[in-house]
Amino acid sequence: xxxxxxxxxxxxxxxxxxxxxxxxxxxxxxxxxxxxxxxxxxxxxxxxxxxxxxxxxxxxxxxxxxxxxxxxxxxxxxxxxxxxxxxxxxxxxxxxxxxxxx
Amino acid sequence: xxxxxxxxxxxxxxxxxxxxxxxxxxxxxxxxxxxxxxxxxxxxxxxxxxxxxxxxxxxxxxxxxxxxxxxxxxxxxxxxxxxxxxxxxxxxxxxxxxxxxxxxxxxxxxxxxxxxxxxxxxxxxxxxxxxxxxxxxxxxxxxxxxxxxxxxxx
Numbered sequence: 001x002x003x004x005x006x007x008x009x010x011x012x013x014x015x016x017x018x019x020x021x022x023x024x025x026x027x028x029x030x031x032x033x034x035x036x037x038x039x040x041x042x043x044x045x046x047x048x049x050x051x052x053x054x055x056x057x058x059x060x061x062x063x064x065x066x067x068x069x070x071x072x073x074x075x076x077x078x079x080x081x082x083x084x085x086x087x088x089x090x091x092x093x094x095x096x097x098x099x100x101x102x
Numbered sequence: 103x104x105x106x107x108x109x110x111x112x113x114x115x116x117x118x119x120x121x122x123x124x125x126x127x128x129x130x131x132x133x134x135x136x137x138x139x140x141x142x143x144x145x146x147x148x149x150x151x152x153x154x155x156x157x158x159x160x161x162x163x164x165x166x167x168x169x170x171x172x173x174x175x176x177x178x179x180x181x182x183x184x185x186x187x188x189x190x191x192x193x194x195x196x197x198x199x200x201x202x203x204x205x206x207x208x209x210x211x212x213x214x215x216x217x218x219x220x221x222x223x224x225x226x227x228x229x230x231x232x233x234x235x236x237x238x239x240x241x242x243x244x245x246x247x248x249x250x251x252x253x254x255x256x
Binding site for chain 1: 137138140141142143154155157159160171172173174176180181183192195196210211212213214216218219221224226227240242244250251254255256
């Protein structure tokens with residue numbers, strides 16, 4: 001791993017178009033600023049790793065889960081719509097209620 | 103005379119040929135091109151988003167690669183009506199979305215050990231889809247307001 005020493009206000013350049021600025025150093029904490037093309041995403045490592053781990057676990061899903069998960073939805077007729085949770089929710093969507101009874 | 107009609111062609115190409123057993127307009131299968139890979143699956147950018155239930159709530163997010171990953175995702179609008187995360191402007195630009203309201207959001211579902219009762223949805227990193235261009239990205243939110251594991255059961 002390349003190691004460089006920089007002071008506040010100084011910059012590191014990575015390739016042609018990525019800049020890392022040392023904004024502030026206080027105690028054991030460093031504030032960094034980044035300039036990069038928008039297609040370059042920048043994450044805190046631990047957050048990125050959490051998402052990656054969540055995705056790896058999520059990819060183990062099987063089709064067995066489908067029925068039960070569908071039943072957890074707020075309303076089976078609410079695709080894209082904001083349905084009230086009231087008891088008469090089905091009455092407000094007569095067309096979809098027909099689907100359910102068919 | 104005709105060049106402008108080209109713009110509508112990709113959407114029509116997605117019309118499903120298979121019969122769908124619901125009278126309501128069924129959500130169509132979408133081919134998605136990710137602007138960056140899902141974290142954890144760096145080699146996969148091309149997916150299809152396939153409706154998994156008649157109500158249009160659950161979707162398979164399936165890599166087109168033979169050994170690629172498959173996820174289950176829920177429509178955020180249908181499942182979490184109050185979910186309105188602030189999407190970073192850079193992500194919207196990358197997806198070609200003029201405003202956040204044009205985005206379709208999906209949350210990846212995890213079912214630990216097949217136990218549906220403890221299933222969770224990832225609200226921290228929604229899959230943001232531009233359904234006009236079929237470009238998508240799993241955007242990692244930085245506001246800290248949305249959990250990675252929100253219980254799905256109610």
